[in-house]
Amino acid sequence: MLKLYNTKTRGKEEFEPLENGVVRLYACGPTVYDFPHIGNLRTFLFSDLLVRHLKRSGHEVRNVMNITDVDDKTIRGADEEGVSLREYTQKYTDYFFEDLETLRIEPAWKYPRATEHIDEMLEVVETLVERGHAYEHEGSVYFDISSFDEYGKLSGIVPDATDSREFGRLDDDEYEREDARDFVLWKAGKPGEPTWESPWGPGRPGWHIECTAMSTAYLGKTLDMHLGAVDLVFPHHENEIAQSEAYTGEEFVRYWVHPEHLIVEGEKMSKSKGNFFTLRDLLDRGCDPIAIRHLLMTAHYRRQLNFTVEGLEQSLHALERLWDFADRMSEVPADAEGEDLAGEVEAALSKFEAALNDDLNVPGAMAAVFALVRQVNPLLAEGRVSADGAQRVLDFFADADRVLGIIEHQDRADAAGADDAEIEALVQERQEAREAGDYARADEIRDELLEQGIVIEDTAHGPRWRRE
């Protein structure tokens, strides 16, 4: 049984979906105005891990992630590039999906775009106006916070109308609100901006409304879970609750789950500090995408994660050891006799599941996997693992990887390349030289290959090679 920390109650709670076996989950997705950065990706990866765990636990998961393709930043970006909003956002939407695939993040059930759900949003806004929760002013529509008693129940923040900073905000805002705390549901169009027709004239949706409209459209009035990074707790999610519950009259979200931010080299990531990384930046530096996935999983989701270059190297080394272990496991001969490892694997599985069920403790789950490696390695080195035992461990790895997504790898010698035959020939020539005692020639070939990035390893079953 999964226990999850619920922001709403500030404590861990047992999770049970409203409908047995079906989880309705909504995660705040990207605003497609730029490449996703690793902080965004950590959040999306968290969502992936949670969904994978729910699925592995036997649930059907209907997870929806929105694509915000209309807002100030996308409009400005399209304007600057002189292309249509649609053309501009499509480009970054494509990059977003590419990054997900690179990091082995499984596709969500639905990825609705804001611009394709304007009608649903207008329906929500109109209803809110009819019921007295919202008001129109000069073509814009605002949510009236004073009409929703429970405003602030998620974040504990109730904006104070007398707060001096609020008055400053009023001046900056081009849209007149009756109360500085009210938030915009529908923005009156400005010249040159893309707009949609509405009962209040041409305009475009405010930021928060898309989540209410689209989650309701795909998942119904009450969601089992709603995810989003901590910075969204206020005001975004607070506003979502207000507008959704005022609209449906029912509880909007049962479990609010908020992963913490990522920092880089101990500091908040920001463009001005020059520590702002996209996935592409890292891949260009030659980083292994799975090492990036691994590093993003090393800290518990409710803790800030310190992303460092050194950490990336550590992750790669940890993975290489894991992959190498798996390779050696799969090389155990079919007729090998020895330990069946049933007890070891059972214990590892039990620890693995217990960790994940305890507020998705992924570091703990990975520790269970590595602890097994540590336990079995000596037996493997002594040739005391039976064929059954090896298969049992590999089955566990495959099972664990349904959630982790880091164990599956290309067998090192399988890495495809046009010159494989040539490499094989050299490896063979070196082996013959060694057998003939011509170590000078053997070492020469080894150095030659090393220069091409090919590493030779001599094993009991003969030489094997891999690309560095």
Add this chain to the structure above:
RNA sequence: GGCGGCAUAGCCAAGUGGCUAAGGCAGCGGUCUGCAAAACCGCUAUUCGCCGGUUCGACUCCGGCUGCCGCCUCCA
């Protein structure tokens, strides 16, 4: 100013009122090897930021202090 979080070995990082404080990386020693590489083995926190308190017993609970961070405005 208001609210909240975190401080565990050289680094990253789990965790618990009392069994030997997970796991990873790095380092050192060793095995293996023609030499390497890879792999394997062993060692590496008597101690969990500091000071008090509660308790038979706290790293884990409470209070204070120090430091770091986040939110309160767009932000994953």
